Amino acid sequence: MPRSKPARADILALAAQLRARFEAAGARPVETPILQPADTLLDLYGEEIRARAYTATDALRGEQMMRPDFTVPVVQMHMSQGAEPARYTYAGEVFRRQEHDPDRANEYIQVGYEVFDRTDPAQADAEVFSLIAQALDGLPARPATGDIGILKAAVQGLHTTRARKDMLLRHIWRPRRFRTLLDRYAAAARPAPARAALFDAADPFVGAGAEIGLRSRAEIVHRLRELRDEAETPPMSAHELAGIDALLAVRETAPFALQQLRDIAVDLPAITPALDGLESRLTALAGRGIDVDDLEFEASYGRTSMEYYDGFVFGFSVLGRPDLPPVATGGRYDALTRQLGQGAEIPAVGAVLRPGLMLELREAAR
Amino acid sequence: MTLKLGVPSKGRLMEKTFDWFERSGIRLSRSGSDREYAGMVEGIEGVSLVLLSAGEIPRELAAGRIHLGVTGTDLIHEKLARWEQQVEEIQPMGFGDADLILAVPRFWVDVDTLDDLDAAAAGFRAAHGHRLRIATKYHRLVRDFLRDEGVADYMLVDSQGATEGTVKNETAEAIADITSTGETLRANHLKILSDGLILRSQATLWRSRVAPYDTGDRTTLAEFLDRIDG
Numbered sequence: 001m002p003r004s005k006p007a008r009a010d011i012l013a014l015a016a017q018l019r020a021r022f023e024a025a026g027a028r029p030v031e032t033p034i035l036q037p038a039d040t041l042l043d044l045y046g047e048e049i050r051a052r053a054y055t056a057t058d059a060l061r062g063e064q065m066m067r068p069d070f071t072v073p074v075v076q077m078h079m080s081q082g083a084e085p086a087r088y089t090y091a092g093e094v095f096r097r098q099e100h101d102p103d104r105a106n107e108y109i110q111v112g113y114e115v116f117d118r119t120d121p122a123q124a125d126a127e128v129f130s131l132i133a134q135a136l137d138g139l140p141a142r143p144a145t146g147d148i149g150i151l152k153a154a155v156q157g158l159h160t161t162r163a164r165k166d167m168l169l170r171h172i173w174r175p176r177r178f179r180t181l182l183d184r185y186a187a188a189a190r191p192a193p194a195r196a197a198l199f200d201a202a203d204p205f206v207g208a209g210a211e212i213g214l215r216s217r218a219e220i221v222h223r224l225r226e227l228r229d230e231a232e233t234p235p236m237s238a239h240e241l242a243g244i245d246a247l248l249a250v251r252e253t254a255p256f257a258l259q260q261l262r263d264i265a266v267d268l269p270a271i272t273p274a275l276d277g278l279e280s281r282l283t284a285l286a287g288r289g290i291d292v293d294d295l296e297f298e299a300s301y302g303r304t305s306m307e308y309y310d311g312f313v314f315g316f317s318v319l320g321r322p323d324l325p326p327v328a329t330g331g332r333y334d335a336l337t338r339q340l341g342q343g344a345e346i347p348a349v350g351a352v353l354r355p356g357l358m359l360e361l362r363e364a365a366r
Numbered sequence: 367m368t369l370k371l372g373v374p375s376k377g378r379l380m381e382k383t384f385d386w387f388e389r390s391g392i393r394l395s396r397s398g399s400d401r402e403y404a405g406m407v408e409g410i411e412g413v414s415l416v417l418l419s420a421g422e423i424p425r426e427l428a429a430g431r432i433h434l435g436v437t438g439t440d441l442i443h444e445k446l447a448r449w450e451q452q453v454e455e456i457q458p459m460g461f462g463d464a465d466l467i468l469a470v471p472r473f474w475v476d477v478d479t480l481d482d483l484d485a486a487a488a489g490f491r492a493a494h495g496h497r498l499r500i501a502t503k504y505h506r507l508v509r510d511f512l513r514d515e516g517v518a519d520y521m522l523v524d525s526q527g528a529t530e531g532t533v534k535n536e537t538a539e540a541i542a543d544i545t546s547t548g549e550t551l552r553a554n555h556l557k558i559l560s561d562g563l564i565l566r567s568q569a570t571l572w573r574s575r576v577a578p579y580d581t582g583d584r585t586t587l588a589e590f591l592d593r594i595d596g
Contacts, residue, residue, distance in 0.1 A: 047521050051509055099447050170488060177516025198475060209472035210555040213533045215490055223476045223489055
């Protein structure tokens, strides 16, 4: 099906309407600069951001990025001056570099709604989700939900070393590496002979060449100790591993998903508080008129996007059009406020809509 | 119209390219003085020679300003998004071998694989407050590779030359660069990760899929390809 591009004026008009709708819900409209300092974004997202954001450089300010999203500048603004609780809305262009797919837009309008509120996370989650669902009412879009917090809790509760848990948590957003790590921790693998010899060597640096670079001898000795500790750590229990596998496979309508997860919690009791959170969220959603019996829940949802959502996650995808990007996405990003807050933190949840895509869907429906 | 053949304008790569075509009876030469970037083609009608920097040949092929071009696989993959749609590989030419690899100091006795690199990067970031820096000029290839392999906590720093020296100069902790023999790496106290081969590259003859071909060009192209095959 060919895509007819809506006129920019129409997109802006719809964006203004959506922003007004969010203002009516209690949000304060905010603006952020288009050029963002690159180091904050790089520090947060790593090299991956360079594949996704356009960079501009000048001799005075160095590397800057054309905002790939509003979340980071809005969080920064809130953390530096915001009073609590706070609700913000914004509308404007975001820029995404496209290195692989020429059909994906490299510039489009986003309208967002962000909530910073400590009182009741389940209510805040439900508030954001239901506002987005209302805005999309009548369009052929279907929501899917997930909760990264459940997987995190499962990993934190494993009966294994801190080092292993840290490594797994670090790679929650890289499913392939996460899987490789799990498999390794579950197998009683011996270190390769050359490596085992290194553990026993009186001086592991014999014949290693000149000591160059910033990574110091002490760091290398430290890692060798970690490797030796890891080699001596017994494999992870098959029981717990099966629990993680079962958790990752959960994909059901929300009430059934919760039920399955409660069963899994018998083996992974550490996820129980996160499941209580999911249950409260479902109650809050139902209280706002969302049909939770029909709401899709996927335990792995949101694991391949950029690592900033760490609790509730959701997206609305276009029915029958897997080639199109989601028309709305959102989630909870408590950890992001911690990283940007220089010691402070606040529970935060938000979502963005793509009015351009909404118009395309409206026109296609006609 | 003539069929335009883009060839590296300098050095061993140019000479070897000339030798390679010579075997098919196609004589390429630089006309005029050594400083003038103009060329001649003898032994086949309807082909003209365009001398270019090897780094520009991918772009010229993708823009359709040349029909045929000689350049490394590495440059095509790095510079062209969805390169398969823009150019067609006609033949690897058997010289200009170079591997794009990841290398770390030999002194890092605890790092032999990408898995080690990932763990070292985590520790490095915690200890130094910034990500482990990898110096390269092949940003896209290296980033795609490390994403697929699930390596985190690194960042790329641009290095357009003397990349092997960046670790000693403390502007990077590791490098990703082209190596043919590994001698420069050894001289700079570096070692290649056992699974750190990102791309195997050699000089290759490419055809542009987007350049305009009139009837005459098609006939010439058919003869040209025939000569090369024989």
